[in-house]
Amino acid sequence: MIPASIARQRPPDGRLLVIDEQGVITHRARADLATLVRADDLVIANDAATLPASLAGVHLPTGGVVEVRLAGRDSLSPGEVTRFTAVVFGAGDFRTPTEHRPPPPALHPGDRLQLGPLRATVLAVLGHPRLIEVRFENPVAEIWEGLARHGRPIQYAYVPDPLAIWDTWTRIASQPVAFEAPSAGFILDWALIDLLRARGAAFATLTHAAGISSTGDAGLDRLLPLDEPYYIPASTARLIDACRDRGGRVIAIGTTVVRALEHAARADGSVRPGAGTATQRIGPDTSLRCVDAIVSGTHEPGTSHYDLLAAFQDGDVLRRMEHDADGCGYRTHEFGDSVFLTRSRMRRLKDPVLALAPRSDRKSDGDRYAIAEDPYGGLCCVQCHSRTWANRHEFPLL
Amino acid sequence: MSEEHQQALRVAITGGTSGLGLALVRELEERGAVVAFIARNREGVERVARDRPGAFGIVGDVSRKEDTHPLAIQVLGALGGLDVLVNNASSLGPVPLVPLADTDCEDVELALATNLVGPFRLTKALLGSLAASAREGRHPLVVNVSSDAAVTAYPGWGAYGASKAALHHLSRIWNEELASEGIQIISVDPGDMDTPLHARAVPDADRSTLRRPEAAAREIADLITGTVRGATGPFVARESEVVQ
Numbered sequence: 001m002i003p004a005s006i007a008r009q010r011p012p013d014g015r016l017l018v019i020d021e022q023g024v025i026t027h028r029a030r031a032d033l034a035t036l037v038r039a040d041d042l043v044i045a046n047d048a049a050t051l052p053a054s055l056a057g058v059h060l061p062t063g064g065v066v067e068v069r070l071a072g073r074d075s076l077s078p079g080e081v082t083r084f085t086a087v088v089f090g091a092g093d094f095r096t097p098t099e100h101r102p103p104p105p106a107l108h109p110g111d112r113l114q115l116g117p118l119r120a121t122v123l124a125v126l127g128h129p130r131l132i133e134v135r136f137e138n139p140v141a142e143i144w145e146g147l148a149r150h151g152r153p154i155q156y157a158y159v160p161d162p163l164a165i166w167d168t169w170t171r172i173a174s175q176p177v178a179f180e181a182p183s184a185g186f187i188l189d190w191a192l193i194d195l196l197r198a199r200g201a202a203f204a205t206l207t208h209a210a211g212i213s214s215t216g217d218a219g220l221d222r223l224l225p226l227d228e229p230y231y232i233p234a235s236t237a238r239l240i241d242a243c244r245d246r247g248g249r250v251i252a253i254g255t256t257v258v259r260a261l262e263h264a265a266r267a268d269g270s271v272r273p274g275a276g277t278a279t280q281r282i283g284p285d286t287s288l289r290c291v292d293a294i295v296s297g298t299h300e301p302g303t304s305h306y307d308l309l310a311a312f313q314d315g316d317v318l319r320r321m322e323h324d325a326d327g328c329g330y331r332t333h334e335f336g337d338s339v340f341l342t343r344s345r346m347r348r349l350k351d352p353v354l355a356l357a358p359r360s361d362r363k364s365d366g367d368r369y370a371i372a373e374d375p376y377g378g379l380c381c382v383q384c385h386s387r388t389w390a391n392r393h394e395f396p397l398l
Numbered sequence: 399m400s401e402e403h404q405q406a407l408r409v410a411i412t413g414g415t416s417g418l419g420l421a422l423v424r425e426l427e428e429r430g431a432v433v434a435f436i437a438r439n440r441e442g443v444e445r446v447a448r449d450r451p452g453a454f455g456i457v458g459d460v461s462r463k464e465d466t467h468p469l470a471i472q473v474l475g476a477l478g479g480l481d482v483l484v485n486n487a488s489s490l491g492p493v494p495l496v497p498l499a500d501t502d503c504e505d506v507e508l509a510l511a512t513n514l515v516g517p518f519r520l521t522k523a524l525l526g527s528l529a530a531s532a533r534e535g536r537h538p539l540v541v542n543v544s545s546d547a548a549v550t551a552y553p554g555w556g557a558y559g560a561s562k563a564a565l566h567h568l569s570r571i572w573n574e575e576l577a578s579e580g581i582q583i584i585s586v587d588p589g590d591m592d593t594p595l596h597a598r599a600v601p602d603a604d605r606s607t608l609r610r611p612e613a614a615a616r617e618i619a620d621l622i623t624g625t626v627r628g629a630t631g632p633f634v635a636r637e638s639e640v641v642q
Contacts, residue, residue, distance in 0.1 A: 049470075049474065051471070052471075078476065078478040141454065141455075141472075144476065145472055147475075148467070148472050169523070171526065176475060190525075190575075190579070194578055233530075234534075236533075
């Protein structure tokens with residue numbers, strides 16, 4: 001696919017490749033997204049704002065020039081911005097493709113880095129010469145000021161002009177915790193959100209610290225995605241319960257939303273609200289518990305984002321998607337075209353699980369249902385195949 | 399973050415080192431809010447930060463486009479979210495005041511940049527956080543500090559009055575548009591106050607006839623706490639109800 005090389009979040013000719021639950025592909029305009037959303041659906045987006053996470057500076061022991069790309073963090077707490085996981089490059093900047101960037105000087109625990117106004121110490125080298133744990137030595141307010149003033153958005157060579165920070169913020173950007181833009185959300189603007197509501201659908205958010213998408217090093221890329229902290233508001237968890245109860249679909253805007261929701265999902269598809277850290281990889285063997293459809297950028301085979309799509313549809317459907325997207329000139333990467341991928345009706349849970357019914361339908365704490373995946377890709381009662389949980393059955397095993 | 403409804407009110411105030419802005423920093427902090435304040439002058443920010451160690455001082459110029467997102471990042475980094483934005487920083491235009499016919503274009507542009515475009519940009523950059531606040535069941539609010547010069551045609555106040563009139567109208571339109579998101583944008587006129595800005599505009603004013611900024615700050619703080627905490631129910635006041 002052709003990389004989208006202009007930093008435009010909603011190009012007027014943007015396209016949307018749609019795959020329904022039977023794996024049938026249609027081509028739409030990106031502006032048509034709202035028409036694919038039904039009255040009972042719930043659309044969930046990642047409202048993380050993007051940090052300017054690329055920090056140019058010097059490796060003090062050698063005087064060598066480095067670019068430090070912040071890539072991970074243990075917590076979303078605004079006060080805990082001292083320690084980060086980071087990927088380090090040698091001389092140069094985004095104009096050189098990452099796979100051609102020289103390595104940084106040899107990094108050792110205790111090495112000092114001067115990154116503009118920020119002083120940092122290498123705490124550990126994490127199994128790869130480019131991957132480190134780093135600690136800022138400035139007070140917290142100075143760290144925020146240093147990131148805000150000195151940092152640049154992480155960027156790749158296929159966009160030739162330097163990105164401004166506002167190029168990387170979605171319309172709904174809130175907490176600055178993402179290291180790269182949660183770019184599936186570029187499709188949203190406030191008018192579209194109003195339109196979703198006008199159609200009777202609900203809109204909710206979570207906050208997920210989207211990590212970096214590529215390091216230019218195959219060995220390092222295999223470690224992606226790194227662990228990513230997230231926060232799911234209680235209001236969002238409640239909207240998910242309500243959506244499941246009325247038989248609507250949970251539509252995730254972006255892979256980060258899928259990763260957070262599935263990490264927090266219980267067997268019955270409801271999610272635990274609050275803070276967590278997504279550590280899992282999602283791929284062809286993953287049984288999705290919560291998410292029914294994803295809106296995503298186009299992704300290329302071999303990336304963790306592409307693997308995640310394989311939880312929604314089988315390999316042959318994804319190969320047809322690739323073939324169609326290539327043949328029709330779809331553009332890829334963060335400013336590119338989009339896909340709307342519905343979970344396949346062919347996928348089945350390997351083993352029906354026994355779990356609690358949605359809380360609102362429980363007569364008492366003892367009310368339990370056996371759950372299976374229904375023909376439309378949602379979770380249903382194994383006894384009557386209902387998704388509305390209106391009928392109650394006895395399950396002697398429980 | 400998990401105790402959604404018990405969190406302190408998170409407030410950002412521009413022009414927070416003198417006059418009404420400083421009085422608001424103090425008033426809202428004393429009412430238990432977590433406050434970030436913004437001003438251009440680093441010494442002024444550090445002075446207020448020493449006086450109010452609980453408040454977060456941020457250096458930046460709202461009239462500069464390049465400062466918008468760095469300011470937003472620092473506000474959100476300090477507060478972890480936002481419930482209230484007070485766009486208080488203002489530019490008088492040319493001082494001493496001169497008739498419009500003698501006002502340089504650049505002075506009009508600067509007044510518009512500070513009093514209209516700056517609040518627009520900062521509000522827009524922080525809108526995602528305000529919408530998140532609304533989705534978590536709070537009642538987020540943007541307070542744009544206006545003036546009776548936005549309504550009455552005072553000779554000599556052309557650049558300032560025109561920019562405040564535009565800000566007032568922007569507030570009204572945006573408030574209508576954001577109703578579906580649960581965000582209120584209001585414009586308030588705090589009246590003629592005994593502040594450094596007023597002293598620059600009217601150096602020989604009889605200060606005893608001017609309001610204390612602390613009195614206006616209490617009134618705006620009442621408005622904010624009443625609205626955001628829902629103490630008085632859904633707030634529906636329009637600008638006319640709070641004009642002096």
